[in-house]
Amino acid sequence: MDDNTTHHHSTVSDNNTTSSAAPLAPATKPSNGAGYQRPPGIGTRETPLINVEPPRREDLQPSYAQNLVGESEQGTHGWAVDPGLVKINPLSERLIQVDVKIQIVEVPKQVCMTKDNVTLHLTSVIYYHITSPHKAAFGISNVRQALIERTQTTLRHVVGARVLQDVIERREEIAQSIGEIIEDVAAGWGVKVESMLIKDMIFSNELQDSLSMAAQSKRIGESKVIAARAEVESAKLMRQAADILSSAPAMQIRYLEAMQAMAKSANSKVIFLPGPANVASQMAMADSVGEGSAANGGKRIVEGQGEGGDFGAWST
Numbered sequence: 001m002d003d004n005t006t007h008h009h010s011t012v013s014d015n016n017t018t019s020s021a022a023p024l025a026p027a028t029k030p031s032n033g034a035g036y037q038r039p040p041g042i043g044t045r046e047t048p049l050i051n052v053e054p055p056r057r058e059d060l061q062p063s064y065a066q067n068l069v070g071e072s073e074q075g076t077h078g079w080a081v082d083p084g085l086v087k088i089n090p091l092s093e094r095l096i097q098v099d100v101k102i103q104i105v106e107v108p109k110q111v112c113m114t115k116d117n118v119t120l121h122l123t124s125v126i127y128y129h130i131t132s133p134h135k136a137a138f139g140i141s142n143v144r145q146a147l148i149e150r151t152q153t154t155l156r157h158v159v160g161a162r163v164l165q166d167v168i169e170r171r172e173e174i175a176q177s178i179g180e181i182i183e184d185v186a187a188g189w190g191v192k193v194e195s196m197l198i199k200d201m202i203f204s205n206e207l208q209d210s211l212s213m214a215a216q217s218k219r220i221g222e223s224k225v226i227a228a229r230a231e232v233e234s235a236k237l238m239r240q241a242a243d244i245l246s247s248a249p250a251m252q253i254r255y256l257e258a259m260q261a262m263a264k265s266a267n268s269k270v271i272f273l274p275g276p277a278n279v280a281s282q283m284a285m286a287d288s289v290g291e292g293s294a295a296n297g298g299k300r301i302v303e304g305q306g307e308g309g310d311f312g313a314w315s316t
Contacts, residue, residue, distance in 0.1 A: 045179035080133060098133035102194060105144055107151050109202075112159040114167055120159065124175070126151060126182070132190025140189045150185055151196065154178050171198050 088095060107124045114120065126147055130136045136143050158178055159167055167174065179196035186193050244250055 035055055074103065076126065096137050098137055099131050101125055102129040103144075104198075105147055107148055107155075110152050110155055113155050114159060114162060114164045116163045118164045118207065119204065120164075120167070121200075122155060122159065122198055123200045123202075124151060124155060124196060124198050125176075126179075126196050127194040128186065128191050129194065130190055131192045135188070136188030143191055146189065147186060147191070147193075149176065150182055154181050168201070171201070184235065214248055 086095065095242075105126045105128065107126065109121050109123050112120045112122055130143070130145065140146055155178055158174055162170075162174070175196050175198045179193055182196060183193040245254070
C-alpha cells in the first residue's frame, strides 16, 4: 500500500516538474512583416504592428484655407483646428475646409427698370473673402449664392430710384453704394466684400438708336451755337473796323496810300481823284519836301475844283 502511494506521488511530481520546466518556443517574425506571432499554446497572443505613413500633400492644409471640424449628428456647431494632423471621429465628425482667399463672383445678367421706365440689362461682379470661417460654414448654407441673390435685389432697388441719364453718368457711384449695402449684410455671414463693379450695361436696339440720335442732335446744336458765336464776333470786329476806317484820319491815310501806289507806276497819265482839298494840300506839302518833286521823277500835283468838288491829280 505504501509502495503504491509513494510511486503515485513520485509520478505526479515528475509530471509537474517536467511540465513546469518545459521552455516556451521563441517568437517568430513572419517574412511579410504583419507582426510577431507565437506558436499556439499556453500564454501566446497576436500583437499587430501599426504602420504610420507620412501625410500626403493633398491631405495637408494649405496656407489659404482654414480647416474646421463639425459634428453633423449632434448639431451644426464646430471649431477651428490648426494645420497638421488632426484627430477626428469619422462616425460623428467631419472635416470642412474653407477657402479664405479673395474670390470673384460674376452676377448673372439682371433686368432693371429705371425711374423713367427704361429697361436695362446689367451684369456685375463681386470681390469678397471670408473673414470668419466658422460663420461662413455654419451660419449660412451657401455664401456664394446668397451674395448673388443679395446683389441682384440691391441692384434692382438702386437702379430703380434713378433716371437713365443718371445711371449712365454715375455708374461707379451706383456700384459703390450697392457694395456698401451688401457689405453690411455679408458681415453677419463672416464675409468681407472688397468691391462691387458694374461690368456691362446693355440697352435695347430702339433705345440705342434713340440715344445715338440724341447725341448726334446735341453735337449738331453745339456746332451751330459755335458757328453763330463766331459770326457775332466777326460782325463786331467788322463793325469796329468800319467805324475806324470811316473816320477822317483813316480816309486821309487811305488817300495817301492810294496816291503813293499810283505814283510808283510807270504810266504817264494824269489821274484825277475826287476828295477833300486838304488831301491835295498834304500831297503838295509832301512834294515840296522832295517825295513828289520833278527832280525825283518829273511828277507834280495839280490842284483844282470841278463840278464834282475838289480834286487832286498826279501829272507827269
